Amino acid sequence: MCAAIALYRDPENPDSFKAEPYNDPGIANWARRISLGHFEETDKPGRGLASRIGITLANGKRYECVKHAFEGMDANQAQDLARRKFDRLTSNVPGHAREKLVHVLYTEDLDNIASLFDGGA
Numbered sequence: 001m002c003a004a005i006a007l008y009r010d011p012e013n014p015d016s017f018k019a020e021p022y023n024d025p026g027i028a029n030w031a032r033r034i035s036l037g038h039f040e041e042t043d044k045p046g047r048g049l050a051s052r053i054g055i056t057l058a059n060g061k062r063y064e065c066v067k068h069a070f071e072g073m074d075a076n077q078a079q080d081l082a083r084r085k086f087d088r089l090t091s092n093v094p095g096h097a098r099e100k101l102v103h104v105l106y107t108e109d110l111d112n113i114a115s116l117f118d119g120g121a
Helices: 001-008 025-033 075-091 095-108
Strands: 050-055 062-067
Touching: 001 025, 075 095
Parallel strands: none
Antiparallel strands: 050 062
16 A cells, blocks of 8 residues: 555655545555565575565556665665654644754653653653
8 A cells, every 4th residue: 555655645755644545546546456575686695675666557568676775774864864754744843842852862862752742851
């Protein structure tokens, strides 16, 4: 279902995956046609994250793409990606509160992030 939603919506926006897309007939149609399977490349040393994405068109033509690395695998990219996701997820939080939350997340030793919401921080 996530792959089908990503065809229609912005996969980097968490709002794309809320309940509404599951009722969209176009997304449901694609979800029924998407299949997942084992990719032998992942069995090789250092290739655990390899993936192959293929699409077969109605006329029988097939296209494939193989990837061994993804955005966010590099430590610097991962931090930037995490910050972009955080900004999207907290877009409705007032700026001063969001910056306080960033400060707590990066400077405090949290055993459980839930403590931020139960008055623990």
